[in-house]
Amino acid sequence: MQRSNRIGRLGLLSLMAIILAACVGQKEPAEKLIGDIQATVTAASAEAAKYIPDQLGSVQTQLSGLKASFDKQDYAAVVSAAPAVLAAAESLATDAAAKKDEALKILNDKWTALAGSVPAYLTAIGDRIEFFSKKANRKAAAGIDLNGAKAALSDAMSLWSKAQAAFATGNLDEAVKTAQDVKSKVEPLASTLKLDLSAPPAKS
Numbered sequence: 001m002q003r004s005n006r007i008g009r010l011g012l013l014s015l016m017a018i019i020l021a022a023c024v025g026q027k028e029p030a031e032k033l034i035g036d037i038q039a040t041v042t043a044a045s046a047e048a049a050k051y052i053p054d055q056l057g058s059v060q061t062q063l064s065g066l067k068a069s070f071d072k073q074d075y076a077a078v079v080s081a082a083p084a085v086l087a088a089a090e091s092l093a094t095d096a097a098a099k100k101d102e103a104l105k106i107l108n109d110k111w112t113a114l115a116g117s118v119p120a121y122l123t124a125i126g127d128r129i130e131f132f133s134k135k136a137n138r139k140a141a142a143g144i145d146l147n148g149a150k151a152a153l154s155d156a157m158s159l160w161s162k163a164q165a166a167f168a169t170g171n172l173d174e175a176v177k178t179a180q181d182v183k184s185k186v187e188p189l190a191s192t193l194k195l196d197l198s199a200p201p202a203k204s
Helices: 002-051 053-071 075-133 146-168 172-192
Strands: none
Touching: 002 053, 002 075, 053 075, 075 146, 075 172, 146 172
16 A cells, blocks of 8 residues: 555656656747747837837737746746737737838828928918008008018928928928928918918919
8 A cells, every 4th residue: 555655656746747847848938939029029119109009019918928927937828828929929010011101191192282282372372461562552451460471471481391301301290290380370371361272362
């Protein structure tokens, strides 16, 4: 009986040793998988954070879970779950690139529309100011602050130059934002000059 118990204990110890060896044997691949995922996430994080933040957050959460399992020495869980997380991490770069292309197309369309209208607005406002500045049109210019209008037009033209410079350097985001600022300034300016920007400018 004692011999049987001794054999049983030896068998249990052998089984535990095998399990321990298996766990230790999985530590290195588990560690490598986590490292590969971390490196992949780090490489894609800048663009992913800008264009697909929710997707990036999901992968980061999954990576944190793998690290927690690793810290608990549950290497088998890491090895089992890591391939799916790695695949998700690898998709970050391509998915972010696709979203970036989509965003750039939208920005490019916006810039095209603004570049086709804002310069004409500036010209129309300049012509309107010149029209009201003539002695023969003083009566029509009553109540209009022409000096203020000239200053406002100068500021708008300066801002438009900045928008064009941003576009020239490939900074579409800044170019569109600045161009929209110009448009938001010239529209009320046109109103103070009794100018309808949708209509042909007044003849001088």
